Amino acid sequence: MHPRFAPVRDCFHDLLASGRETGASLAIWYDGQPVVDLVGGSRTSDGSSGEPWLPETLVNVYSVGKPVAALCLLTLVDREKVDLDAPVDRYWPEFRTPATVRQVLSHTAGLPTFPVPRPATAIADWTLLTGDLAAADPEWAPGSVAGEHAWTYGHLVGEVLRRVDGRSVGRFLAEEIAGPWRLDLGFGLADADQRRCADLRYGDPEWPTRALGEPGSLRARAMGNPAGGQDLAVLNSALWRGVEMPAVNLHATASGLARLYAGLLAGGVLDGVRLFSAELVAEATRVQYDGPDLVLDRTARWTLGMQWEPDGSWGMGGLGGSSAWADPERGYTFAYATAQLAEHDRVDELAEVLHSVL
Known part of the structure; x- marks a missing residue:
């Protein structure tokens, strides 16, 4: 490691030594x-x-996977197989909500919740959950306001992809993005990759209750169905690791995520391999919506799959503390993947130290 970045290493080690972190990359x-x-x-x-946590250890990074799922569909946009401003039902005829592909990608489609209460085992039934979404009534007029499509995003994006391309998000990611760019991350892990996974754990026992928010709130409805999304018995199971819940179950290394953002920051090319046009990257990282987010209960600036911050950086944090982003102004990409489910203060401190040395 370059000596200039030693303070970042020291900060990372301090998090572990203090017990605020128990396993991360x-x-x-x-x-x-x-x-x-x-x-x-x-x-x-x-x-x-x-x-011990090894360089090849994978961990569930929750919403950090949303931009990754989005990029799979955006690959088809780049290849002119999908039109951002076409209605979703052009590609998915059973889909009733009058939303466009762009609105789905920018969390403004009005479908932040699965409408039918489902048990944890429903995560294995893609057809059931996409059928629920196709028949659902939107919570608001598409395009009028945003609300993070916390659990539904991956199924909305993934079903449009599947209808056009024939492949699942997980397979498409492996063959079209992760393979060519040598990224260690994926949806729907095979047994060998499951054996590399870190077990999630609670930073404190109250974390699942805090994460869900007020009972009955839009946030709680968006993140509590199907059941089990904050339950360690589900999250650390072979079922969760093996199915595709692309909104929330990307399993990744920090190095794989940082590589991905490095390719995007370079305009769609990594190690001489171009996967995306510079125009597509520019459109994907441009603010599409700036205003209240009804699920996050704060102002949000959504791109096509990422959050845009006032310093010009774009990326995504995940429930529990993982995060990955690119900062074009300062010229870096950053990825933190943790098994210790807690708040984002660890990432905030690491970023602060990084900015101080740049």
């Missing part, structure tokens, strides 16, 4: 080159006596 690219690639802690929940 951190990767940073600067000026087109990897400059930080750290792992620490345990990938099992029995702490220091558990199995």
Whole structure:
């Protein structure tokens, strides 16, 4: 690691030493080159006596996967097989909500919740959940306001992709993006990859209640159905790791995520391999919506799959503390993948230290 970034390494080690972090990976690219690639802690929940976190350890990063799912569909936009401003029912005839592909990608389609209460086992039934969405009435007029499509995003994006291309999001990602760019991340893991996974654990026992928000609220409805999305028995199961819930179950290394954003920051090319046109990257990272988000209960600026911040950076944080983004102004990409489900203060501190050394 370049000595300039030693304070970032020290901050990462301090998080582990203090117990605020128990298992994570951190990767940073600067000026087109990897400059930080750290792992620490345990990938099992029995702490220091558990199995050490390795460079190849995968972990569930929740919503950090939303931009990855979006990029799969945007690949078809780039290839002129999907029109951003076409109604979804052009590609998915059973879909009743009068939303466009652009509105689905920017969280303004009005379908932030699965409309029918489903048990945790329903995550294995793609046809059931997409059928629920196709028949649903939107919570608001599409395009009028945003609300993070917390659990539904991956099925909306993924079903349009599947109807046009024939492949699932997981298979498309592996063959068209992760493979060519050598990214260690995926949806719907095979057994061998499941054996590399870190077990999620609670930073404190109240975390699942906090994460869901007020009972009966739009946030709670958006994140509580199908059941089990904050339950360790579900999250650490072979079922969760093996199915595709593309809004929330990307399993990734920090280095894989930082590489992905490095390719986007370079305008769609990585190690000489171009996957996206510069025009597509510019459109995908442009603010499409700026206003209240009814699920997050705050102002949000949505691009096509990412959040845009006032400093010009774009990316996505995940429930529990994982995060990945690119900062064009400062010239870096950042990825943090953690198994310790808590708040985002760890990422905030690491970013602060990084900015101080740049």
